Amino acid sequence: MIVTLLVTWEVTSRFSTIPDFMFPSVTQVFETLVNGIIDGQIPVAVVQSIGRLFIGFSMAVVIGLLLGYLIWRFTLVEETLGFLITALQSIPSIVWFPLAIIWFGLNDMAILFIVTIGATWTMTISASSGFQNVSKLYQRVAKTLGSSGFHYVRTVIIPAAIPQIISGLRIAWAFSWRALMAGELLGSGGGLGQLLEVGRSLGQMDLVISVMIIIAVIGTIMDHVLFLRLERNVQMKWGVA
Amino acid sequence: MYLTIDGVKKSFQHNQETLTVLDDIHISIEKGQFVSIVGPSGCGKSTLLYIIAGLVQPDDGAVRVLGKKVTKPSPNRVVVFQEDGLFPWLSVTENVTYGLKLKRLSKEEIKQKAHDVLKMVHLSRYKNAYPHQLSGGMKQRVAIARALVMEPDILLMDEPFAALDEQTRLVLQSELLNIWQKTKVTILFITHNIREAVLLSEKVIVMGTRPGNVKEVFSMPPATRQIVPNRETLSIEQKIFSVLQGEIEKVLKEEMGDDYSFQTNRDDSDFTRHLGSHL
Numbered sequence: 001m002i003v004t005l006l007v008t009w010e011v012t013s014r015f016s017t018i019p020d021f022m023f024p025s026v027t028q029v030f031e032t033l034v035n036g037i038i039d040g041q042i043p044v045a046v047v048q049s050i051g052r053l054f055i056g057f058s059m060a061v062v063i064g065l066l067l068g069y070l071i072w073r074f075t076l077v078e079e080t081l082g083f084l085i086t087a088l089q090s091i092p093s094i095v096w097f098p099l100a101i102i103w104f105g106l107n108d109m110a111i112l113f114i115v116t117i118g119a120t121w122t123m124t125i126s127a128s129s130g131f132q133n134v135s136k137l138y139q140r141v142a143k144t145l146g147s148s149g150f151h152y153v154r155t156v157i158i159p160a161a162i163p164q165i166i167s168g169l170r171i172a173w174a175f176s177w178r179a180l181m182a183g184e185l186l187g188s189g190g191g192l193g194q195l196l197e198v199g200r201s202l203g204q205m206d207l208v209i210s211v212m213i214i215i216a217v218i219g220t221i222m223d224h225v226l227f228l229r230l231e232r233n234v235q236m237k238w239g240v241a
Numbered sequence: 242m243y244l245t246i247d248g249v250k251k252s253f254q255h256n257q258e259t260l261t262v263l264d265d266i267h268i269s270i271e272k273g274q275f276v277s278i279v280g281p282s283g284c285g286k287s288t289l290l291y292i293i294a295g296l297v298q299p300d301d302g303a304v305r306v307l308g309k310k311v312t313k314p315s316p317n318r319v320v321v322f323q324e325d326g327l328f329p330w331l332s333v334t335e336n337v338t339y340g341l342k343l344k345r346l347s348k349e350e351i352k353q354k355a356h357d358v359l360k361m362v363h364l365s366r367y368k369n370a371y372p373h374q375l376s377g378g379m380k381q382r383v384a385i386a387r388a389l390v391m392e393p394d395i396l397l398m399d400e401p402f403a404a405l406d407e408q409t410r411l412v413l414q415s416e417l418l419n420i421w422q423k424t425k426v427t428i429l430f431i432t433h434n435i436r437e438a439v440l441l442s443e444k445v446i447v448m449g450t451r452p453g454n455v456k457e458v459f460s461m462p463p464a465t466r467q468i469v470p471n472r473e474t475l476s477i478e479q480k481i482f483s484v485l486q487g488e489i490e491k492v493l494k495e496e497m498g499d500d501y502s503f504q505t506n507r508d509d510s511d512f513t514r515h516l517g518s519h520l
Contacts, residue, residue, distance in 0.1 A: 135326075137322060137324055137326040138326060138328065140291075140294075140296055140314075140320065140322070140326070141320075141322065141326040141328075142339075143296065143314040144294055144295075144296065144314045144315075144316070144318065144319050144320045145316055145319065145339055145340030145343065145387070145391065146314075146315070146316035146340055146343045146344070146391075147339075147340075147343060151343070155339070156328070159328070159330040160328075160330075162330065236373060237329055237330065237371060237373055238329045238330065238373075239329050239372070239373050
């Protein structure tokens with residue numbers, strides 16, 4: 001199937017009247033991809049992007065878990081922040097970019113900001129609903145066995161919410177990955193998104209497509225290999241699947 | 242008296258209606274006794290158990306252990322629930338030692354106790370397994386072990402065998418009797434299965450419904466406990482059943498309309514086969 005697709009691509013590209021720089025052939029793309037990897041252009045961009053993603057995503061996870069905990073713990077916070085967070089979640093994170101540029105300038109901070117904000121609200125919602133949905137049975141068992149206070153939160157509420165927190169991580173990761181690409185494309189300071197912009201300005205669609213392939217590969221690895229596997233294992237063990 | 246339930250009342254709000262679940266319950270239980278409570282579904286027997294556990298507060302009246310009023314849950318009154326309620330993120334041993342670790346015992350002591358109790362419920366081989374790897378009956382045995390290892394003064398059991406198949410239930414019933422005879426823990430056992438109540442306990446409290454109240458208390462002959470019924474226990478089963486009949490009819494009429502009569506559909510031979518588990 002994939003072979004047929006590649007062959008069709010190669011053939012149409014060679015015989016079409018569209019210029020090569022607009023519609024490069026497979027072999028051309030493959031060549032650029034390999035060259036890009038060998039000369040370090042692509043690996044450097046990957047490291048830059050992943051680094052940003054890691055920082056932004058981690059911040060989002062920490063803030064999200066904290067907010068989620070506060071929402072679960074205090075009704076007042078839920079009543080005041082709960083609705084606001086649902087509303088904020090519906091804003092695509094790239095929409096924050098103009099504000100971020102004004103606040104932080106056109107630099108790394110602005111990109112980090114939208115990566116973080118892209119994942120924070122989803123994480124908050126997953127965490128708080130995870131905490132709220134902890135089975136009554138577990139809570140009763142823990143209480144009759146003498147657990148209370150911080151011990152109760154640490155040994156029952158948090159582990160019981162793990163399946164939902166992991167599903168939240170997966171969605172949050174997807175949001176921050178998209179936000180990162182958008183941010184890098186519009187911003188500055190290198191990274192895969194920036195490389196796309198370079199390809200566009202040089203009229204090198206083979207580079208653009210190469211970067212798209214890299215983005216797809218990283219995205220698939222993270223989603224399917226890491227998160228989906230983690231999610232399945234946890235669901236099986238927790239008996240929720 | 243060891244455990245006393247003094248005029249406990251409880252009602253819930255349901256669709257702007259006040260539903261009285263428990264109305265003026267008086268029960269007293271001696272130390273080391275095995276007492277069962279039977280009653281039709283909705284008679285508030287589980288609510289009563291949660292009140293004794295301290296998980297639910299009564300509207301009126303009080304539960305006292307040795308004269309001391311129960312206000313909150315305590316590891317002295319451990320509950321075994323209908324579902325096992327094992328923590329899926331902990332191994333069998335970790336589940337069993339969960340409450341022990343809160344008791345500030347030494348590591349060796351905890352290890353020893355966990356080992357002993359798992360041996361008692363015949364699960365030593367599965368001490369490192371996780372709950373999702375166990376069958377329903379094994380999980381319930383771990384849940385019982387987790388409660389017993391706390392060496393509670395009172396073991397509260399809320400239909401612990403209701404979700405199990407007949408064979409597993411018979412095995413666990415006889416294991417429970419053995420454990421009770423060994424440890425002499427006070428057991429309050431809730432069930433809707435009349436036979437189970439009669440065969441296991443020394444005293445059976447029959448509860449009526451809407452509102453939940455104590456209908457009658459039966460004391461069992463002090464014969465050696467066994468899980469196979471005989472003539473004597475069967476006749477007690479019949480007596481309990483006749484007390485419950487009116488209550489069941491009340492529930493059925495409410496649910497199915499006034500023309501339904503449980504009495505006319507009743508068949509004694511059928512009853513002995515189904516052990517009253519259809520209540």
